[in-house]
Amino acid sequence: MKAVICEKLGSPNDLVVRELEAPSVGAGEVMVRVKAAALNYFDTLIIQGKYQFKPELPFSPGGELAGVVEAVGDGVSRFKVGDRVASYTKWGAARELFLAREHDCVRVPDEVPLEHAAGLLITYGTAIHGLRSRAHLQSGESVAVLGASGGAGQAAVEISKLMGARVIACASSEEKLAHAKACGADVLVNYTEGGFKQKLKDLTDGKGLDVVYDTIGGDHSENALRATAWRGRYLVVGFASGTIQRIPANLALLKGCDILGVFWGDAVVREPEEHHRDCAQLFEWVAQGKLKPHIHAQYSLEEIALGLEDITSRKAKGKVLLIP
Numbered sequence: 001m002k003a004v005i006c007e008k009l010g011s012p013n014d015l016v017v018r019e020l021e022a023p024s025v026g027a028g029e030v031m032v033r034v035k036a037a038a039l040n041y042f043d044t045l046i047i048q049g050k051y052q053f054k055p056e057l058p059f060s061p062g063g064e065l066a067g068v069v070e071a072v073g074d075g076v077s078r079f080k081v082g083d084r085v086a087s088y089t090k091w092g093a094a095r096e097l098f099l100a101r102e103h104d105c106v107r108v109p110d111e112v113p114l115e116h117a118a119g120l121l122i123t124y125g126t127a128i129h130g131l132r133s134r135a136h137l138q139s140g141e142s143v144a145v146l147g148a149s150g151g152a153g154q155a156a157v158e159i160s161k162l163m164g165a166r167v168i169a170c171a172s173s174e175e176k177l178a179h180a181k182a183c184g185a186d187v188l189v190n191y192t193e194g195g196f197k198q199k200l201k202d203l204t205d206g207k208g209l210d211v212v213y214d215t216i217g218g219d220h221s222e223n224a225l226r227a228t229a230w231r232g233r234y235l236v237v238g239f240a241s242g243t244i245q246r247i248p249a250n251l252a253l254l255k256g257c258d259i260l261g262v263f264w265g266d267a268v269v270r271e272p273e274e275h276h277r278d279c280a281q282l283f284e285w286v287a288q289g290k291l292k293p294h295i296h297a298q299y300s301l302e303e304i305a306l307g308l309e310d311i312t313s314r315k316a317k318g319k320v321l322l323i324p
Helices: 042-044 114-118 123-134 153-162 174-181 196-202 216-226 249-256 264-270 274-287 301-312
Strands: 003-006 015-019 027-037 064-072 084-086 098-101 105-107 142-146 166-171 187-190 209-214 228-236 260-261 297-298 319-322
Touching: 003 301, 015 042, 015 228, 027 084, 027 114, 027 301, 042 228, 042 249, 042 301, 064 114, 084 114, 084 209, 105 274, 114 274, 114 297, 114 319, 123 209, 123 228, 123 260, 123 264, 123 319, 142 153, 142 216, 153 174, 153 209, 166 174, 174 187, 187 196, 209 216, 216 228, 216 249, 228 249, 260 274, 264 274, 297 301
Parallel strands: 142 166, 142 209, 166 187, 209 228, 228 260, 297 319
Antiparallel strands: 003 015, 027 064, 027 098, 027 319, 064 084, 084 105
16 A cells, blocks of 8 residues: 655655555454545644654654545444544554544544545534634634634634634635635634734724634734633634744733633543534534535645645645545
């Protein structure tokens, strides 16, 4: 089988494609024929050794996939050969065959294309986990999404709308804002034009934001937090700007607000039942036509560097997929 391999820490151009022996399925494992693997921002970090997960070399990047079960090991009861599944893998999905633990897989309904399922778990899973379980978002509340046109931000825009919120999309260009608008955002704010905090307050009639969903960190985070309402919720989701924000702790005191970490990758391990419920909800929305994940581009395994470049340059509007 073919696999993208990170043999040394470095740039996307250091990745290579190798021909490997097909793996043997073990007890409690499911062998998945990968039909699509999704790339995410953290893939650009993990190949440099700059992410919280640091797999031993050599390894394959790619944190989520969807495909068809090709074999099952002893003790597997939830799946059989031919079943359509998706899995969060942390890393390793950029290959033709993947060995997953049974409890790491979720069943994909026939109505959901595997290409869509491959890109649902991380960004949309993070969004529904952050907005529903962490922020307890209610219908009618306001949500500002920072980095609204990227994969993570777009997912937050769409999930917020499905939960009945008023969505303020924040991005760095008119092109990106137009994409966020197409994804359902109600109001658009270009945070490079100045007056960011005041614009956010004005858009809530001076009340302030109920929820901030921050995927980028960096220079705009403090202003977004300052624009929250009394008992607002500021979600720390990611740092796509490359800079981890330093938040003055007194703001949390003065606003009576919550600063909440959204570490979905650990939550799925600690709270698997909630993860399975969230996936079921996401798949139901897709099957009903209420949610249609946008695919920015599809690349072969050999073209993974192009896909990662789309992400690092912040050109990606939606998911970047690898199709083995």
